[in-house]
Structure formats: C-alpha cells, structure tokens
Amino acid sequence: MDKNLKQLFRTKHPYSATKRDEAYFLAAIGAACRDFMVRSPQYRKICRQYGFTPKDLRGMKDLQKLPPLPTAYLKRSDISVPHRHIIEVTSSGTGGRVSRMQYSLSELLSLAHMAIRLGREHHLFSIRPTHYIMLGYQPRRDNQTVISKTAFLSSFYAPPLSHTYALKYRDGAYHADLDGVRKRMEELRRQRRPVRIIGFPAYLYFLLEEMKKRNLKYRMPKGSKILLGGGWKQFGAQEIPKEELFALAEERLGIGKQDIHEFFSAAEHPVLYCSCPNHHFHIPAYGRVLIRDVRTLEPVEKGKTGIINLITPLHSNLPIVSILTDDLGCVRPGSACGCGIKSDYLEIYGRVGVQGVKTCAGGAQEKLRDGADGKG
Secondary structure (H helix, E strand, O other): OOOHHHEEEEEEEEOOOOOHHHHHHHHHHHHHHHHHHHHHHHHHHHHHHHOHHHHHOOOOHHHHHOOOOOOOHHHOOOOOOOOOOEEEOOOOOOOOOEEEEEOHHHHHHHHHHHHHHHHHHHHOOOOOOOOEEEEOOOOOOOOOOHHHHHHHOOOOOEEEEEEEEEEEEOEEEEEEOOOHHHHHHHHHHHOOOOOOEEEEEHHHHHHHHHHHHHOOOOOOOOOOEEEOOOOOOOHHHHHOOOHHHHHHHHHHHHOOOHHHHEEEEEOEEEEEEEOOOOOEEOOOOOOOOEEOOOOOEEEEEOOEEEEEEOOOOOOOOOOOEEEEEEEEEEEEEEHHHHOOOOOEEEEEEEEEHHHHHHHHHHHHHHHHHHHOOOOO
16 A cells, blocks of 8 residues: 555544645555556546646646546446455445445555544544434445445444344335334433434435424434435435424434534545534545536636535545546635634535536546547
8 A cells, every 4th residue: 555645544633734644645646546557558548638647746736637537437437457455335326337446454444544533523433322223224245335334334433232224125125114213213212322313314304304294203312413424316306405404303303403414425435524513524634626617627716616526545446536526516715614624615516417417427528538448
C-alpha cells in the first residue's frame, strides 16, 4: 500500500487538513493513477484523451485535470485490474448493473481508521448497549452491496443488543416488513436501553407516516439516535425535505434533530461524509469534491450548482480516484455553516434527472468513446 495513502488515512484531525495532508493526498492520487495507467490499457487511453499525466498534479487545483469516470461507465465497462483482496462489494444495482470493488486488508484498515476518526468527531460512539432498528437489508452471504455492509458496521458504534430488519429475505427476494419494525419499536420504547434507527430515509418516512395515520407516538428511551444514509433512490417521487422528516421523527418518536445524523457516500467512492450539527456534509481530508457544469463538465466556482465529482486516492481494482455521480450539488465554504468545522461542505440537491443524466453522460461519453472498446 502506498505510504502516502496510509499516512493520509491516519490523520488525527479529519476536518483540519494540513499542508502535509494535502501533500499526502496529491502523492497518493499520483501513485494510484500511475499504477492504473500501467496496468489498465483502457484507463491509459482515457487519460491520454483527457491529456492527463500524473506529472500534472502539482497542486490541489490540478485535481480538476483528473479524468472523471461516470459511475454508469464503471458499471457497464470492465476496466478492472488484478487486485489482491479479502472482500468484494458491489453497488446497489438499481439500474440493473453493478460496479464491483475489491479491497485488501490494508485498504480496509484505512477505512476503519476513517470510520473511527469520524465517529469520534461526530460523537457516534457510546458504551451503552443499544437495540438497533435496521431500515435496510437483512444480511445474507450473497448480498455483497456496500449499503448493506456499511449499515451493519454502523451498528457497532454502540454495543448491539439486538437487530431488527425492515427488509427481510424470503422466497428468493427481499420484502418490506415495516409493521414488524413498528411492533418491535413499541416493545423497545418500554425498555431503558437506547434505540438506534439506521438506514434509508424513505423507509423511515413510510414508517412515521403509518404511525401518524394510526395516531401512534412512541417516545424512544433517552440516548436514542437516528442514522440515515442511502438516499431515496426509487422512491424519489415521494421524497420530502429533510426538515419535514426530522420534525416528523421528533413528533412520533421523540428524537430531535440533534440526535439525527446523515451520511453520504457512494459505492464507487468509499469516503464517508457525516452531517455536522447544522446537517451539512463537511469534506474530510480523505476526499475532495468538485462541482462540474452539467453540460460542459467544466469545474464551476463555489456556490454554483452542478454535477458532483468525487475524488479520493483510496482505490480498489477499479480506477475510482475520480468519479462523476448523477447527483446535483454545490460546495460552500466552511465559514458559511457556523458549526465550527472549517472545511468546505457539500450540499446535495438530488439526482440530475433523466434529461440531465443524458446530457452529463453524453459529455463524458464523448471523452470515453474510444476507451470503452477495451483496446490498448
């Protein structure tokens, strides 16, 4: 494992990136790109199309020169390289195809350092044994999705007493059992142990709406929290503003927004973005975010809306150092937040939309057209 990458993921202050951290970041990005350009003819061709070489990375502003690979391209094109690993994870595959990332032990240890540092920073650790309501998938050996694994690992920020799952596997498929979750919550509210609700915001909304229809209110024990991640995905048409969701959670469960934490990441971008007390996603030292114009893919200035480009030196068998998502957002200076964290923060507005996706994909595809054929 690259020594600069190892040093970067062991930084003690994830939101106070020093000049040394920036040097580690650039050096690790350069090492990753050099490795993939040597081992992957497709990636080498893409870099040549963009006119990029690792020597171009002289400062942090040069990160915009990295070829941004659309997540859709990674799902349908096999540009992976042989990679010694102990675990393989996949994207959710909501579009029918998945990306497959393989991580070595040293890479997993780096991710563990990140999770521990951010957990401490956001006060997620507790020594009190806790019951978990998992608004996601019941674990199965053949379920290799990142979201199922990270949700389960999130239940170890406090010692788990029990896990209750909203999506249970039977008859060859997952089925929602929100009524079973509601009944379990009714039991747990009478106990003294805290409850942590982890998972998709859409399922939390459906659960709370059902409680509202039945005029039910369950005041969860002191110390209970809600940890949300994964987005609304196929339920985008029913998405409500987060302020409304938080208010509904406090009304029905007695859990205020100070005890609601949000997480943002991507299967192809293993960096974790955790919400601050003002519910903003500050950018940690392990990653960088660029915003690109939806039509031209050129970087835009802070405060401007565009498509989100995520960058990190932590890679796998795929060249995921710079990926282009299908989410719209903008980056704002940390001073605009007021929570005390100095690093810039990312605001996410949702998916680009069908027409926007076509526009963005078309612009990126123009660059990647010759690289997709797999010829050296």
